[in-house]
Amino acid sequence: MKKTWTVARKDLLILLRDKGSLFWVVGFPLLMGLLLGAIFSGTGRPMTGMQVAAVDEDQTEFSKTFLARLDSLTAVTITTTSRDSAFQLVRTGKRAACVILRKGFGETGGVFGDSAMIEIGIDPARQTEAGYLQGMLAQTAFALLQERYFSSQGIKRELHQLMQDSHAWGGLDSTQKGFATGFLSNLAAFMESTEPDTAASAGTGKTKELMPIAVTAVTDDRARPRSGFEIFFPAALLWALIGAAATFGVSLVKERTAGTFLRLRIAPIQRAHILAGKGLACFITCLSVCALLLLIGHVILGVRVADFGIIVLAMAASSLSFVGIMMFISVLGKSEEAVAGAAWGILLVCSMIGGGMVPSIFMPGWMRAIGSISPVKWGILSFEGGIWRNFTLAEMMLPVGVLLSIGVVGYTVGVIILTRADR
DSSP: OHHHHHHHHHHHHHHHHOHHHHIIIIIHHHHHHHHHHHHHHSOOOOOOOEEEEEEESSOSHHHHHHHHHHHTSTTEEEEEOOHHHHHHHHHTTSSSEEEEEOTTHHHHTTTSSSSOSEEEEEOTTOHHHHHHHHHHHHHHHHHHHIIIIISHHHHHHHHHHHHHOGGGGTTOOHHHHHHHHHHHHHHHHHHHHSOTTSGGGSOOOSHHHHSOEEEEESSOTTSSOSSHHHHHHHHHHHHHHHHHHHHHHHHHHHHHHHTHHHHHHHSSSOHHHHHHHHHHHHHHHHHHHHHHHHHHHHHHHOOOOSOHHHHHHHHHHHHHHHHHHHHHHTTSOSSHHHHHHHHHHHHHHHHHHHTSSSOGGGSOHHHHHHGGGOHHHHHHHHHHHHHTSOOOHHHHHHHHHHHHHHHHHHHHHHHHHHHHHTO
């Protein structure tokens, strides 16, 4: 262990003396967090394809038609599930919001009545999308109501149902019943002679205000971001890990080309100690930078830590993941230029598809899907779990498991390739 620590201490001292590398490990991530947090603290975000979980507690023809019509909109993608599952999907960031059609929705159309027949569960980080979703819900509901009650076809359907409803005529004698049914029959015939859907052009007015919708936060008041800095600071932490991985990956190939690695090999020290020392130095750097940035974010920017144990777990898992990535990128070329180019190329793509550069809400659906292969996505999610999502230990197992798997695979592949090249 002493030999491993000696190698790690050497790498840490080199990093501290290299002001350029130190900027990419500490300064640039902090700058990204400051800029993104400031930009998005008071600015709304545009909509592109919201992922929404839907719960149909009404189970009527109208409610099913409503969800189908909502799913047909290009701005929304619906996934039907249960109430508990819907809230869980939103709370863990897998869906932007959930829509719950309560019992009785089909009778009121979601519009009439004193109580709200539609409930929205929102991701606290996506308040703007929740408001936009309410508008789409109101638009869809009123479009269906126009077809149901105000179009010629809808009115004729309601008239025929009324004529066939024996309960509606229970208090009438035969003369009165004949007069009423004759009137309705003549009215239905009149509707057949009119142009279709002329009444459907009736103005909806302020549909959103007329439609009562209950908005429910899927987390308590403590587990939600209080500012743009809390939303985007996890991305800044991932940029720090990216900088550390790239810096140590390049330093390893630099030692190989400069002969330092060879001198270490002929010294009374094993290859395992050298590689372990390099990995330990990278791990300590990742942990230290994350802790430093979190301290700055907490003291200066008001970034909270909802659960200290969860944030430590997120820091450890993310750091180990990027230690493995560091070892892998260090063997992608034989020169510093080749490794540096390959490292930043791969890591920038991972950041781009994983939400480190552009929030996932801006991305098309196919990009959000392939983003699952990026360690940046899982690192951001794990940090969010400790900062404001208030993840439980069980909920942390998925992002932590993915991060550790990436780290183990990357480190193993890198060591194997480096060992073969050193023979």
